Amino acid sequence: MKKRNFSAGPSILPQQTIEETAKAILDFNGSTLSLMEVSHRGKDFIAVMDETEALFKELLNIPEGYSVxxxxxxxxxxxxxVPFNLLEKKAAYLNTGTWASxxxxxxKLFGEVVEVATSKPDNFTYIPKDYVIPADADYFHITTNNTIFGTEILTDLDSPVPLVADMSSDIFSRVIDVSKYGIIYGGAQKNLxxxxxTFVIIRNDLLGKVSRPIPTMLDYKTHIDNGSMFNTPPVxxxxxxxxxxxxxxxNGGVPAMEKLNIKKAEILYAEIDRNPVFKGTCAVEDRSRMNVCFVMSDEYKDKEADFLAFAKERNLDGLKGHRSVGGFRASIYNAMPIEGVQDLIDAMQAFEKEVTK
Incomplete structure (x- = not known):
């Protein structure tokens, strides 16, 4: 039986992705050559790049005037x-965790940075509210999902200045209004x-406004103008x-992914709240749908290693929390089926019976 992969990243991928990529590594498009050795400028791979960009635009409903x-x-x-290309005088940041920090x-290497709010004093257990975004900032930066601490911004914020979002770990997990963002970026190794x-979705009219010279490779325009082929891409x-x-x-696009992600998160958080052996770590209203963080209840703190071993025996992998937080973290990205979440819930309930009998 294959393990259930709850790792935060690199993380679970659809079986189709693994199998089809493995085939292409052995023989790409019947060429008898590996995907790893074909020219990135050959017509077969250019078709891959074109389709990937087109699917991004289709699935996220990206409007005209944006590049991927x-x-x-x-x-x-x-x-x-981001600051190299956008920050002329001042930028605003919402500090919600390690990656935002x-x-x-x-x-700060490029200009004045205003921290509009932070939840650091409370170990980033909530998303700050009621802050003011400076109207004279060049942009406002947010990290939508915090993999380490398990909080998530689940709505598209209104901003008086261009909104820049690191969506590394929740892109394609919920429907978003791309028109509300100036830049959306992220590493692929969590949901893609x-x-x-790394993907970057950028509103074209934001570029070319800073006075500093930008090194060629760090200029977004370079990669837009060359179709992500200025240098050899990660094929x-x-x-x-x-x-x-x-x-x-x-499988129904982003709306279907969002519906399933809501259900998976609901049933897992419900078990955490019900089970006397475990407890959540974050403000309920800010709980992440992607990275479910929890710890042992106070009276069972000495059982943490026991539960990890108990889960491992049941082929549940990657549940150990980040070293800076401890406890447990169940990453339930798009490719995690609801059956995998139920397997974790079953293990939690079985462990409860064992330690409370």
């Missing part, structure tokens, strides 16, 4: 590319593809992303 590009460097490179740190490719992860997008489309 595929880059290397992970979301971490975007922490500096890292993004803010990079932006294996590590190695295998792009191909895998295309397969995942095909799988999403065949």
């Amino acid at each position: 590009i595929f880059l290397g460097g992970g979301a971490s490179l975007q922490f500096c590319m 890292k993004a803010m740190k990079e932006a 593809a294996p590590a190695g490719v 295998v992860p792009v191909y895998a992303a295309m397969q995942t997008l095909r799988w999403m489309k065949a």
Whole structure:
């Protein structure tokens, strides 16, 4: 029996993505050549890049005036590319966790950074509200889902300045209004593809406004003008992303993904709230649908390692919480079936019987 993969990233992928990518690695499009060795400028791979971009635009309903590009460097490179391209004088950041903090740190190299709000004093257990976005900021940056602490912004915010969002871990998990965003970016290794490719959705009219010179490779225009082919793209992860997008489309698109994700999160949080052995870590209204964080109840704290071993015996993998938080983290991305979540719930209930008898 294959393990249930609850890892936060690299994470679970649809079986179709794994199988089709494996086939292409052995023989790409009947060429007898591996996907790993074909020219990225050959017509067969250009077709892959074109389809992946088209599926992004279709599934997210991306309006005219936006470009979709595929880059290397992970979301971490975007922490500096965003301010390099957009920050002229001042940027605003909402600090909701580790990745938001890292993004803010990079932006400070390029200009003034205003932290509009933070939940750091409470270990990032909630999403701040009632803050003011400076109307004179060049952009406002948010991290929509916090994989380490298990909180998520589940609505499209209204912003008086261009809204920039790191959606590494919840892209395609819910319907979004792309027109409310100036830039959406993310690493692919949480809900889309294996590590190695980063997507950027960018409103074209935001570019070309900063006075500083931008290195060629760090200029979004370079990659837009060259169709993500200025340098050799991460061929295998792009191909895998295309397969995942095909799988999403065949299974009802983003609305269907969102419906299933709501159900998975509801039943798992319900068990956490019911089970006396476990407890949640975040404000209920801000709980993530993607990364469900929980710990042992106080009286069972010494049973943490026991539960991890108990889960492992039942082929439940990747449940250990981030080292900075501890406890448990069940990442239930799009590719996690509801049966996998039910297997975890069954294990929690069985463990409850064992330790409370």
